Amino acid sequence: MANNPNILEDLSRLATDALGAAQGVRKDIETMVRAQVEKIVKDLDIASREEAEVAKELAAKAVEENKALAARLLELEQRVEKLETK
Numbered sequence: 001m002a003n004n005p006n007i008l009e010d011l012s013r014l015a016t017d018a019l020g021a022a023q024g025v026r027k028d029i030e031t032m033v034r035a036q037v038e039k040i041v042k043d044l045d046i047a048s049r050e051e052a053e054v055a056k057e058l059a060a061k062a063v064e065e066n067k068a069l070a071a072r073l074l075e076l077e078q079r080v081e082k083l084e085t086k
Helices: 004-044 049-085
Strands: none
């Protein structure tokens, strides 16, 4: 019975070491997966968040310019129509 505390301590130490090793493996796997995902995304040539924001701003500006040009065109068409009816 005197050996039981030593066996329990050994088992406890072994379990702790195994848990530490499992956590290390988990971190290694996460690092490898993250690196692979980053490589795949880079190979797909996907726009960064900053590039997407710039494109969004440019699109919004183009929409506003288009609305302004449409209004101007309508105004000019109405003026031409008035001139033609005189």
